[in-house]
Amino acid sequence: MSLWKSFNQGIIKENPVLRLMIGLCPVLAVSNNAINALGMSVAVAFVLICSNAVVAMIRKTTPDEIRIPIFIIVISTFVTISDYVMNAFTPDLYAALGVFVPLIVVNCIILGRAEAFAYRNPVLNSILDGVGMSLGFALALISIGVIREVLGAGSVFGIALFNPAVAATIMVLPPGAFITIGVLMAALNKFENKVQ
Amino acid sequence: MSTFKRGIHPFGYHKAETAEKAVRELPLPKRVVLPLQQNLGCPNEALVKVGDEVHEGQKIADSAKFVAAPIHAPISGRVTKIEKLPNPCGFDVPAIVIDAGENAPQEARYDGKWSVDELAPEQIRKIVREAGIVGLGGAAFPTHVKLSPPPEKKIGAIIINGCECEPYITADHRIMLERTEDVLYGAKAIAKAVGADRIIIGVEDNKQDAIEKLKYEIRNGSTSSPYQPSREKSRDTKSETNTKLEIQSLKTKYPQGGEKMLIKATLGREVPSGGLALDVGVVVQNVGTAVAVAEAIKLGKPLIDRVVTVTGSGVKEPQNLLVRIGTSFLEIIEHGGGLKDDAAKLIMGGPMMGLAVSSLDLPVVKATTCLLVLSKKEVREYEEQSCIRCGRCIKACPIGLTPNFLADFIKLKDWARVEEYHVADCIECGCCAYVCPSRIYLVQYFKIAKRELQTRKAVCR
Amino acid sequence: MIIATSIIVLGLLGFVFAALLALAADYFKIEEDLRLAAIVAILPGANCGACGAAGCRAFAERLIKGEVAVSGCLAGGQDVANQLAAVMGVEQPTDVHKRVAVVHCGAKGSQRKIKANYSGVKTCQAAEMIAGGGLMCGYGCLGYGDCYCVCPFDAIRMSDGLPVFDHNKCTACGKCVAACPRKIISIIPYAFNVVVACSSRDTGAATRKNCPVGCIACKICEKQAPAVFKVEDNLAVIDYTRTGIDGGPAIEKCPTKCIIRIDQ
Amino acid sequence: MLGRNYLGAGENVGKIFKLGIILAVFCVISAGGLAIVYMYTQPKIVLNSQLALEGSKKAVLPPSGKGQAIAVSPRGYGGPIEMLVGVDPVGKVSGVKILSQRETPGLGANIVKPKFLDQFKGKSLKDPLEPKKDIDAITGATISSRAVCVGVKEALRKAK
Amino acid sequence: MELLGIFFAAFLINNILLIRFIALCSFFGVSTKIDTSVGMSFAVIFVMTISSAVSWMVYHYVLAPFHLEFLRTAAFILTIAALVQLEELYLKKMIPNLYRAMGIYLPLITTNCAILAVAFLAIDYRYDFLRSMVYSLGVSGGYSLAIVLFAYVRDRMALAPIPKWFQGYPIAFITAALMSLAFLGFTGMFGL
Amino acid sequence: MSFNISVSPHIRLPFDAKSIMWVVVLALLFPAAAGVYFFGLPALVLIVFTTLVAVITEAVCQWLAKRPITAADGSAVVTGLLLALILPPTFPLWMAAIGAVFAIGIVKVLFGGLGFNIFNPALAARAFLLASWPVAMTTWIRPFDAVTTATPLFLVNKMHQAAPGYWDLFIGNRAGSLGETSVLAILIGALVLLLTRVIDWPAPAAFIGSVALFSWLLGHDPWFAIMSGGLMIGAFFMATDYVTAPVTTKGRFIFGLGCGIMTVLIRYFGGFPEGVNYSILFMNILTPLIDRYARPKLFGGR
Known part of the structure; x- marks a missing residue:
C-alpha cells in the first residue's frame, strides 16, 4: 500500500468517528469545548502513533497466539505514559478529561488499527496510518468541540465570541453532544452523496 | 341486555329502506351461470355435459370430498356452456351455464318429503348434504360439515343467528317475519342432527317485530308448527320434550352476527383462539339456513334460491327479492328499476364485510346475501395516512387484537411478529378500518398476511 | 526499588494470566469450524x-x-x-454467464384498460387480491412496484407503471421474481437480449380487446424463427436454452410489437 | 480477547511456559518503562497539587495570611460543591473559592464568578447568609446559591 | 441509604450511556435488535460485577501495598481481558445453554469501556468493596436500562419515513440526544 | 361504466385525523384564552407567533424533504399552541421560535413526521429550552401586573413558603407558564376532548390520581399538588398525545401511573421544582415497551 494512501484514508474516507463509528465515547464526552477536544486528540494521536510503530516493529517476532495481549500491554503502556505526563504538565486539562485518558486503552481505534494495519504493514506505513487516523479523529473531535463550544458557551478555545447568556447551554450538556454528531454525520452523508 | 366486548355502532344502519318490504319473487331468469366453486372448501365437478337437458332441482355438480356441497339446477333448461367465467371474486373459474330456452319450462322435480320427527340425525345430515345447503349468512360453509361434530365433542346447544348486524341488509329480518315457522322447524332439525337439547335464537333488539313474531309463534304456533305444546305432548317423544327453545334479544352492535361474538353474547362462552364453535359445544346456523333445511326436509327442495336484499342509495327501488342461484346481478338490479346515475360501487354482501365487484355481469351465488349499490358521494377513495396511534382500532376490535401494530409488522414483512400478534384470529369484520381516522386499509393488510402465512406453512388444499 | 517491584508484579501478573489461559484453553477445548x-x-x-x-x-x-x-x-x-x-x-459472476431479470409485460400505465377503479393498499400483492386491481388484463403488470421495493441492489425503477431494470446492477437474485404476484418477472441470460413482453394467455381476440401491445398468438414469430419462438396456450414463449440464434426478424414482424430487446 | 485461539489440544507444557515467558517479558519491559516515567512525573504531580492548594489558600485568606482556610463540600444541584472558605482571625469571611463543582453550565455554574463570591467577604455568623436576604442569588440558580451559603456558614462554624 | 444513593446515582442520574458517554460503541451497535440488547445487558451485568470485584482486589491487595498505582491501567485491562476469556471458556464448556444465550456478547464486553471505567471510577471515588459492588450494579443496571429502552425505541422507528440523510446512525444519535434530554430530569435528584 | 372496487369495509366513520387535530386546537383555545386574560397582550403575541413558526417550519421541512406539504392538517398548530402554553408569558420571541423549530424540525420531521415521533414535540422543545436558557425559562410574572415572582410550586417545595389559596390556583391567578395556570380553563378544554371521545380517561386519571395519592402519602397537600405546576395541562393534553403515549387502555393507564410517580419523585426529591415535563418525556421512552406488553386479552386466549 502506498504511503500516501496509508496516510490519507483515515481522514475522510475511513474517518474513525464519523464513518467507522468507533472510538465514540471520548468524542462525545470531552468535546464540550475546543480545548478539551484538542487535548484529547493529542493524547489519542500520541498513543495511536506510538503503538502502531511498536506493533509494526515487533510484528515479525510476536507469536500469533498471544499477539492481542501483547498489543494490550503496549497500548496500556503508552496510555499510562500520556496519563502521567498530562497530569504532570497540564493538570487543568487532565482534570477536565478525567477518566477518559486511561480509557483510551479500550478505544477501538487503537486496538483496531494495531490489529488491522500495523500488524500487517511496515513501520513507516504504520506510523503514517497512525498519523492519518489521528488526524481524522482529531478533525471530528475538534470540529464537534468547536461547534459545541460556540453554540453552547459563545466562545471558541476559551475566547469569548458573543454574550454567553445568548448561547444555548444545552449544546455543552450531554444531549448537545448527540445532536451535534448526529447532524454532522447526516451532513457528511449528504456531502459524500453529492460528491459521488 | 347481553352482548360482547368492544365492537362498533355503525353510523346509520340504513335498514329502514327495505325492512318493511315483503320478499317478492323474481320472475324466473332465462339464463343462469353456476360457478362450480361457490363455497369454502373443495371445488365441485360437473355431472352434466354441454347439451344436456336438466330440470329444476337436478344435481348437476358434486364432489367426492367431505367439505363440499353439491350444486343443483335452479331452472329447467339446457346446459349450453361449461367454461371459465368470472365469479364475483373477480377471477375466472369453471362454471355451468343453463339456458331456459324458448319452450315452456319443465316441471320441477324434487325427490322425497320427510318429517323431522321421523328422521335419525344421520338422515338429516344426508338430506342437508344432498340439498347442497351451505351457510346462507355470507360465509357459505357447507352446513352438513357443521352438523357432523366429531363424537368426542358434545354439542349442548345450537344458536340460530338472527342478528343480521350488517347495516343495510334485511333479508334475515324478512325471513324471520315471513317464514317464522320454517325457521323454528329448521332449528329443530338442526338441533336433532347434532343432538343438542337447547335452541337459542339470537336476535338484535333493533328487530323487535321479529322477536315478537318468533315469541308469538312459539307460544301459539300454527298447526304446522312442530313446537305447539299440545302436539309435542301428544307425540311425547323424548327429544322433543327435552328441547328448550328460547329467543334472546341482544343489544344491537356490530359484529354480533359473527359466530364467536354471538356465542359470547348469548352463552357467555369464548371460543378458544384457533378453535371452533364445536369446542365450546355449540353449533351456530343462520336463520336462512334453517329455512333451507326446513324446505329440504319438508319438500325435498334443494338449495336453488335465496333471499337477496337489493338496496343502497344507488338503486332506484330498494327491496328484498327471492332469486334463483345463478341469476345475473344485472337482472336483479333491473327488476328494482335499475341503477341511479350516480351509482359508483356495487357490493355483494353488506358494507362492512361485503365484496366489491367490478361488473353487473356476474351471477348470484349461494353466499350472496345482498346487493348493495353505493352512490358517488358515499364512495370516497381514501388516501391512506400514517397511523397516529389513536388506539381506536384496538378499542373496536372484538377479538382483542392490536390492528395498528399488525399492519406495521405486515408492512415490515416481519411475519414472526405478525403471527405472535395473532393475525390468524382476525375475523375480518372491518371494525378497525371503519373507525380508523387515518383511513388505513387494515383489513386488506390482514388478508394479505393470512394468505402469506398460509403459503408459508404450505398447507395443501 | 519501584522499578524492581513493578517489573516483578506486572511480569508475574502477565505470566500467571498467560499460563492460566493456556491451561484453561486446553482444559475447555471445543472443536470448531x-x-x-x-x-x-x-x-x-x-x-x-x-x-x-x-x-x-x-x-x-x-x-x-x-x-x-x-x-x-x-x-x-x-x-x-x-x-x-x-x-x-x-x-464475482463473470459477464459471459450474466443473467438478468426481465418483465413479461409491455403495457405502460396509460395503455392499460380497466374494468373498475381500485382503491386500497398500493402494492401489487394487495391489488391482485381485489379483482386483479380492476385491470381488464388478468396477466399484466399491476404497476405498484412490489419488485421495485424488494430489489436490494437498487436495480429497478418504475417508469409509467412498468419496472425498468438496470442490467448493470441486476444480480439475478430473484427477489423480484418472488415478489411479483402475477409471476411475470423471470430471469434470462443477458446475452440473449430478447423477451416477449406479454404474459396473457387469453385468446387473441380477448387480448386484443384488453391491450394494444399484448401477444395475440398470431404465430408470426414462430414462422420467422421456429427454433426460438413457440406459441403455447395463446402466448409466444422463447426457448432460452437456444443460444446464438437471432430473434431479430421476429421482432420486426411482430404486429403488436410485444417482442422486444431488453437493452433498449 | 487474550489469545483467542490460544493453543490447541495436545500442546505441551513447554509451549505454554514459553508463551507465558514472552508475555511476561513484554510486561516487564512495559513495567520498567512505566516505572521510569512514574519516577519522573510523580514529584511534579505532587508539587502541582500542593501548589494549587496553596494558591487557593492564598486567594481566600486576607493579605496578611492569617486566619484559616477551611474546606467544605455542601450539596449543590449537580452534586457536592468542593469549596475553600477563608476566615480571618475575627471570624469574618475573607474569601471564597470554588475548587470543583458540577452545577448546570450557564446557570448554577456561575457560582464560581467573583461577582457572586465577593458578596461573602466580611460576612460573619451574625449575618443571615441566605439568598434574597443579604446575598443576591444567581438568577435561576437559587439552589446552587443556597448551597454556597450553607457551605460558608458551615465553614464559619468550623472556624470557631 | 447511602448505598441506595450510590446505586440510584449510577443507575439514572449519571447514567453511564446517556450522561457519561461511556460504552457508546455497543450502545449503537447492539441496540438494533431487542433480543441482542437484552442478551448484552445480562452479559454486561454479569461481567461487570465479577470484574469490578476482581479489579478492586487487584488494586487494593496487589498494587496498593507495593505503591504501584501507576500500573493500574495495564493491570486492570489485563485482568479484565483474562477474566472475560476465562468466563467464556468456562461457560462454553460447562454451561453451554448459558453460553449460547450470553456467550457471544462476552468478547464484545472486553473492549466495552464501561467495565474498565467502573473499575477506575470505583477507585477514584475511594469506594470500599461493598460500595464498589453496589456502584457496579448501578452502572450495569443503568446500562441495561438505557440499551434495552433504546432498542425498543429503534424497533418502533423501523417504518418511519426518516429523511434520507438521517437514516441509520444519525437518527440514532438524535434519538439518543432526546433520551438524554429526558434523563436530565433526574439531575439533582436526592441531592446527588 | 366502471365501478369502484376496494377491500371491505366500504363505509368509514366520518371522523378523520384532521378533525381530531382541530378538536384538540379548539380545546386548547380555552387555556390559551385564560393565559391571555391573566398575562395580557404579550401572551397573545407569544401564542400566535409560536404557532405560526411551528406551521411554517413544518411546511419548509416537508418542502425540503420533498414530501407532500401537510402543514395545514392541524398537527403543527397543536404542537405550536401547546409549546406556547407551557412557556413563561414573557419568554423572548426569538427563543420561542428556536423552540418551535426544534419541536417540529428535529423532534417531529426528522423522525418521519406525524405519527412517527417518539417524543412529544412540545415537551421535548420545552426541555430543550429549559436546558438552553434556564434563566429565561424560569422567569415568571404575576398575573395582571407582570411583576417578577416565583411559581407556587417553587415557593412551597423549595422555599417552604405558604401556598396561594385554592381558588386562585383553580381559576389561574398565579405565576406560571402561559397556559398551565388556569385549572378551570384546562378542565373545560379537557371536557371538550373527553366528550368528543378524542381522549380517554385512563392516562389523565392515573396521572392526576397518582400524583395526588403519593403527595398525600409523602405528607404534602394533594389538592395543591394537582392544581399547581403543569400537572393539569400535562395530564390532559400531553400524557394523552396519541403518537407518543401507548395505544391500549391498559398501556395508557400504566403510562399515566408512571408519569405520576416520576412527577412526584422529581418534585419532592429532584433538583427541579416541577417534574411534569420530564416525567412525560421519560415515559415517552418507555412507550414502545409498554405497547409491547400491555396488549388487550385475546378473545378466546388464555
Whole structure:
C-alpha cells in the first residue's frame, strides 16, 4: 500500500468517528469545548502513533497466539505514559478529561488499527496510518468541540465570541453532544452523496 | 341486555329502506351461470355435459370430498356452456351455464318429503348434504360439515343467528317475519342432527317485530308448527320434550352476527383462539339456513334460491327479492328499476364485510346475501395516512387484537411478529378500518398476511 | 526499588494470566469450524460491535451462515473484505454467464384498460387480491412496484407503471421474481437480449380487446424463427436454452410489437 | 480477547511456559518503562497539587495570611460543591473559592464568578447568609446559591 | 441509604450511556435488535460485577501495598481481558445453554469501556468493596436500562419515513440526544 | 361504466385525523384564552407567533424533504399552541421560535413526521429550552401586573413558603407558564376532548390520581399538588398525545401511573421544582415497551 494512501484514508474516507463509528465515547464526552477536544486528540494521536510503530516493529517476532495481549500491554503502556505526563504538565486539562485518558486503552481505534494495519504493514506505513487516523479523529473531535463550544458557551478555545447568556447551554450538556454528531454525520452523508 | 366486548355502532344502519318490504319473487331468469366453486372448501365437478337437458332441482355438480356441497339446477333448461367465467371474486373459474330456452319450462322435480320427527340425525345430515345447503349468512360453509361434530365433542346447544348486524341488509329480518315457522322447524332439525337439547335464537333488539313474531309463534304456533305444546305432548317423544327453545334479544352492535361474538353474547362462552364453535359445544346456523333445511326436509327442495336484499342509495327501488342461484346481478338490479346515475360501487354482501365487484355481469351465488349499490358521494377513495396511534382500532376490535401494530409488522414483512400478534384470529369484520381516522386499509393488510402465512406453512388444499 | 517491584508484579501478573489461559484453553477445548478461526484471525478483533453483530466472533459465525456480506466489517475496511472473500470463496459472476431479470409485460400505465377503479393498499400483492386491481388484463403488470421495493441492489425503477431494470446492477437474485404476484418477472441470460413482453394467455381476440401491445398468438414469430419462438396456450414463449440464434426478424414482424430487446 | 485461539489440544507444557515467558517479558519491559516515567512525573504531580492548594489558600485568606482556610463540600444541584472558605482571625469571611463543582453550565455554574463570591467577604455568623436576604442569588440558580451559603456558614462554624 | 444513593446515582442520574458517554460503541451497535440488547445487558451485568470485584482486589491487595498505582491501567485491562476469556471458556464448556444465550456478547464486553471505567471510577471515588459492588450494579443496571429502552425505541422507528440523510446512525444519535434530554430530569435528584 | 372496487369495509366513520387535530386546537383555545386574560397582550403575541413558526417550519421541512406539504392538517398548530402554553408569558420571541423549530424540525420531521415521533414535540422543545436558557425559562410574572415572582410550586417545595389559596390556583391567578395556570380553563378544554371521545380517561386519571395519592402519602397537600405546576395541562393534553403515549387502555393507564410517580419523585426529591415535563418525556421512552406488553386479552386466549 502506498504511503500516501496509508496516510490519507483515515481522514475522510475511513474517518474513525464519523464513518467507522468507533472510538465514540471520548468524542462525545470531552468535546464540550475546543480545548478539551484538542487535548484529547493529542493524547489519542500520541498513543495511536506510538503503538502502531511498536506493533509494526515487533510484528515479525510476536507469536500469533498471544499477539492481542501483547498489543494490550503496549497500548496500556503508552496510555499510562500520556496519563502521567498530562497530569504532570497540564493538570487543568487532565482534570477536565478525567477518566477518559486511561480509557483510551479500550478505544477501538487503537486496538483496531494495531490489529488491522500495523500488524500487517511496515513501520513507516504504520506510523503514517497512525498519523492519518489521528488526524481524522482529531478533525471530528475538534470540529464537534468547536461547534459545541460556540453554540453552547459563545466562545471558541476559551475566547469569548458573543454574550454567553445568548448561547444555548444545552449544546455543552450531554444531549448537545448527540445532536451535534448526529447532524454532522447526516451532513457528511449528504456531502459524500453529492460528491459521488 | 347481553352482548360482547368492544365492537362498533355503525353510523346509520340504513335498514329502514327495505325492512318493511315483503320478499317478492323474481320472475324466473332465462339464463343462469353456476360457478362450480361457490363455497369454502373443495371445488365441485360437473355431472352434466354441454347439451344436456336438466330440470329444476337436478344435481348437476358434486364432489367426492367431505367439505363440499353439491350444486343443483335452479331452472329447467339446457346446459349450453361449461367454461371459465368470472365469479364475483373477480377471477375466472369453471362454471355451468343453463339456458331456459324458448319452450315452456319443465316441471320441477324434487325427490322425497320427510318429517323431522321421523328422521335419525344421520338422515338429516344426508338430506342437508344432498340439498347442497351451505351457510346462507355470507360465509357459505357447507352446513352438513357443521352438523357432523366429531363424537368426542358434545354439542349442548345450537344458536340460530338472527342478528343480521350488517347495516343495510334485511333479508334475515324478512325471513324471520315471513317464514317464522320454517325457521323454528329448521332449528329443530338442526338441533336433532347434532343432538343438542337447547335452541337459542339470537336476535338484535333493533328487530323487535321479529322477536315478537318468533315469541308469538312459539307460544301459539300454527298447526304446522312442530313446537305447539299440545302436539309435542301428544307425540311425547323424548327429544322433543327435552328441547328448550328460547329467543334472546341482544343489544344491537356490530359484529354480533359473527359466530364467536354471538356465542359470547348469548352463552357467555369464548371460543378458544384457533378453535371452533364445536369446542365450546355449540353449533351456530343462520336463520336462512334453517329455512333451507326446513324446505329440504319438508319438500325435498334443494338449495336453488335465496333471499337477496337489493338496496343502497344507488338503486332506484330498494327491496328484498327471492332469486334463483345463478341469476345475473344485472337482472336483479333491473327488476328494482335499475341503477341511479350516480351509482359508483356495487357490493355483494353488506358494507362492512361485503365484496366489491367490478361488473353487473356476474351471477348470484349461494353466499350472496345482498346487493348493495353505493352512490358517488358515499364512495370516497381514501388516501391512506400514517397511523397516529389513536388506539381506536384496538378499542373496536372484538377479538382483542392490536390492528395498528399488525399492519406495521405486515408492512415490515416481519411475519414472526405478525403471527405472535395473532393475525390468524382476525375475523375480518372491518371494525378497525371503519373507525380508523387515518383511513388505513387494515383489513386488506390482514388478508394479505393470512394468505402469506398460509403459503408459508404450505398447507395443501 | 519501584522499578524492581513493578517489573516483578506486572511480569508475574502477565505470566500467571498467560499460563492460566493456556491451561484453561486446553482444559475447555471445543472443536470448531476451521473457517471460523481463519475468519476471526482476519477480522480486526476490535469487537467494536459496529457491524451489528455482537463481536468479531459473532460476525464470523454469521458470515459462515451467510447472514452477512464479506464487506460487513466496517472497522476492517476493504482489505479485510478482500481477505474474507478469499476465505469464503466468494467470486464475482463473470459477464459471459450474466443473467438478468426481465418483465413479461409491455403495457405502460396509460395503455392499460380497466374494468373498475381500485382503491386500497398500493402494492401489487394487495391489488391482485381485489379483482386483479380492476385491470381488464388478468396477466399484466399491476404497476405498484412490489419488485421495485424488494430489489436490494437498487436495480429497478418504475417508469409509467412498468419496472425498468438496470442490467448493470441486476444480480439475478430473484427477489423480484418472488415478489411479483402475477409471476411475470423471470430471469434470462443477458446475452440473449430478447423477451416477449406479454404474459396473457387469453385468446387473441380477448387480448386484443384488453391491450394494444399484448401477444395475440398470431404465430408470426414462430414462422420467422421456429427454433426460438413457440406459441403455447395463446402466448409466444422463447426457448432460452437456444443460444446464438437471432430473434431479430421476429421482432420486426411482430404486429403488436410485444417482442422486444431488453437493452433498449 | 487474550489469545483467542490460544493453543490447541495436545500442546505441551513447554509451549505454554514459553508463551507465558514472552508475555511476561513484554510486561516487564512495559513495567520498567512505566516505572521510569512514574519516577519522573510523580514529584511534579505532587508539587502541582500542593501548589494549587496553596494558591487557593492564598486567594481566600486576607493579605496578611492569617486566619484559616477551611474546606467544605455542601450539596449543590449537580452534586457536592468542593469549596475553600477563608476566615480571618475575627471570624469574618475573607474569601471564597470554588475548587470543583458540577452545577448546570450557564446557570448554577456561575457560582464560581467573583461577582457572586465577593458578596461573602466580611460576612460573619451574625449575618443571615441566605439568598434574597443579604446575598443576591444567581438568577435561576437559587439552589446552587443556597448551597454556597450553607457551605460558608458551615465553614464559619468550623472556624470557631 | 447511602448505598441506595450510590446505586440510584449510577443507575439514572449519571447514567453511564446517556450522561457519561461511556460504552457508546455497543450502545449503537447492539441496540438494533431487542433480543441482542437484552442478551448484552445480562452479559454486561454479569461481567461487570465479577470484574469490578476482581479489579478492586487487584488494586487494593496487589498494587496498593507495593505503591504501584501507576500500573493500574495495564493491570486492570489485563485482568479484565483474562477474566472475560476465562468466563467464556468456562461457560462454553460447562454451561453451554448459558453460553449460547450470553456467550457471544462476552468478547464484545472486553473492549466495552464501561467495565474498565467502573473499575477506575470505583477507585477514584475511594469506594470500599461493598460500595464498589453496589456502584457496579448501578452502572450495569443503568446500562441495561438505557440499551434495552433504546432498542425498543429503534424497533418502533423501523417504518418511519426518516429523511434520507438521517437514516441509520444519525437518527440514532438524535434519538439518543432526546433520551438524554429526558434523563436530565433526574439531575439533582436526592441531592446527588 | 366502471365501478369502484376496494377491500371491505366500504363505509368509514366520518371522523378523520384532521378533525381530531382541530378538536384538540379548539380545546386548547380555552387555556390559551385564560393565559391571555391573566398575562395580557404579550401572551397573545407569544401564542400566535409560536404557532405560526411551528406551521411554517413544518411546511419548509416537508418542502425540503420533498414530501407532500401537510402543514395545514392541524398537527403543527397543536404542537405550536401547546409549546406556547407551557412557556413563561414573557419568554423572548426569538427563543420561542428556536423552540418551535426544534419541536417540529428535529423532534417531529426528522423522525418521519406525524405519527412517527417518539417524543412529544412540545415537551421535548420545552426541555430543550429549559436546558438552553434556564434563566429565561424560569422567569415568571404575576398575573395582571407582570411583576417578577416565583411559581407556587417553587415557593412551597423549595422555599417552604405558604401556598396561594385554592381558588386562585383553580381559576389561574398565579405565576406560571402561559397556559398551565388556569385549572378551570384546562378542565373545560379537557371536557371538550373527553366528550368528543378524542381522549380517554385512563392516562389523565392515573396521572392526576397518582400524583395526588403519593403527595398525600409523602405528607404534602394533594389538592395543591394537582392544581399547581403543569400537572393539569400535562395530564390532559400531553400524557394523552396519541403518537407518543401507548395505544391500549391498559398501556395508557400504566403510562399515566408512571408519569405520576416520576412527577412526584422529581418534585419532592429532584433538583427541579416541577417534574411534569420530564416525567412525560421519560415515559415517552418507555412507550414502545409498554405497547409491547400491555396488549388487550385475546378473545378466546388464555
